Amino acid sequence: MWTLLRTSTLRLPISVIIMVSASVNGSSTDKRQRKLELPVEVNTSLSVPVDTKAVFDCPPIPLTSVVVTTWQIILRDKLSCTRAYRRDRNETKEGNCTDKRITWASRPDENLALQIDPVATTHDGFYMCQMVTPDANFHHGYHLQVLVPPEVTLLQSKNGTAVCRAAAGKPAAQISWTPEGDCVTEREHWANGTVTIQSTCRWEDHPLSNVSCSVSHVTGNKSLSLELSLGLIIRGFPASSLLVIFYVKFALFLVIVVIVAFIYFQRINGCRKAL
Structure with missing residues (x-):
């Protein structure tokens, strides 16, 4: 040959x-x-x-x-x-x-x-x-x-979803998730023949601590994991909502502490005047 x-x-x-x-x-x-x-x-x-x-x-x-x-x-x-x-x-x-x-x-x-x-x-x-x-x-x-190997990124978006993006690959890459979720995939073609694939997923029915995105391409495969400190979706609430609830509760706690301290000092001042 x-x-x-x-x-x-x-x-x-x-x-x-x-x-x-x-x-x-x-x-x-x-x-x-x-x-x-x-x-x-x-x-x-x-x-x-x-x-x-x-x-x-x-x-x-x-x-x-x-x-x-x-x-x-x-x-x-x-x-x-x-x-x-x-x-x-x-x-x-x-x-x-x-x-x-x-x-x-x-x-x-x-x-x-x-x-x-x-x-x-x-x-x-x-x-x-x-x-x-x-x-x-x-x-x-x-x-x-x-x-052309794609540039792979994995991010958590503000609305409680994860976005995996395989940008400007040739030919187009394939994206899969672990665990599988409710996903929407978008494709964008560029003038130089490369293709960007973006997959957006949410997991409304399962509490999660992390998710993984796997990108398959002829130039090599790549897998990224996203650690979620509060969980991407916990009992149907996105992580952003949980953060809001946390800050509201913390603010209420500070208000209560201030009120109690004010009442305490008022009583002390009242006792001093009576003496």
């Missing part, structure tokens, strides 16, 4: 779909026959974390056998970009290539790989290496999806 991506640069789970469209009608030597039996076209689907370096390899054809190599890059909402190298003239050309982060990985006369450094969400697209040799033409295409 061909080497699809340099493991020293980026280790990624790769699913490969091989489409063989070459047939062998005979050859003059065993070496020529082995070349023609290689897959002529290979497509690879892969996912790359944002802000990393990615390197894409061409088919493993000896450089001395390659006449022309062309990288075709098709990105979302942009013109197709091409980078080409002609070996006999040691000459490179490019067309409509404005992204300076997409370059040859090295000198084309030594290495025909393409690199992106660093990877951004705008690099979602299709990258194909086309190699022309005297024996046949070979193609290796990469369907690239850029992954």
Whole structure:
């Protein structure tokens, strides 16, 4: 199997779909026959974390056998970009290539790989290496999806609910709760392809001391817990209501103390005047 991506640069789970469209009608030597039996076209689907370096390899054809190599890059909402190298003239050309982060990985006369450094969400697209040799033409295409880990937060809101938010993830994250509650989930799509998921939950029927929010994403899972000193919902009352009741009772206690002290001092003063 061909080497699809340099493991020293980026280790990624790769699913490969091989489409063989070459047939062998005979050859003059065993070496020529082995070349023609290689897959002529290979497509690879892969996912790359944002802000990393990615390197894409061409088919493993000896450089001395390659006449022309062309990288075709098709990105979302942009013109197709091409980078080409002609070996006999040691000459490179490019067309409509404005992204300076997409370059040859090295000198084309030594290495025909393409690199992106660093990877951004705008690099979602299709990258194909086309190699022309005297024996046949070979193609290796990469369907690239850029992954963005979401920013996860868990907060207690004023109205007695808990809010778990997985902001700007790509693809969208999934949120679950422990224990399960009465939840409402909202989704917001952004122009760069990321998605924010927000889940708001309440637990009206159970006294709780803490709740946990679990966020599942292809870049990694994350779990956050919220400690509730008075309980998020206790016997149907939100924590904010309990705080109000506490402060009212404390204020009444202070008023009673002041009144008792006033009466006490009045009696003492009355006794002194009688003497």
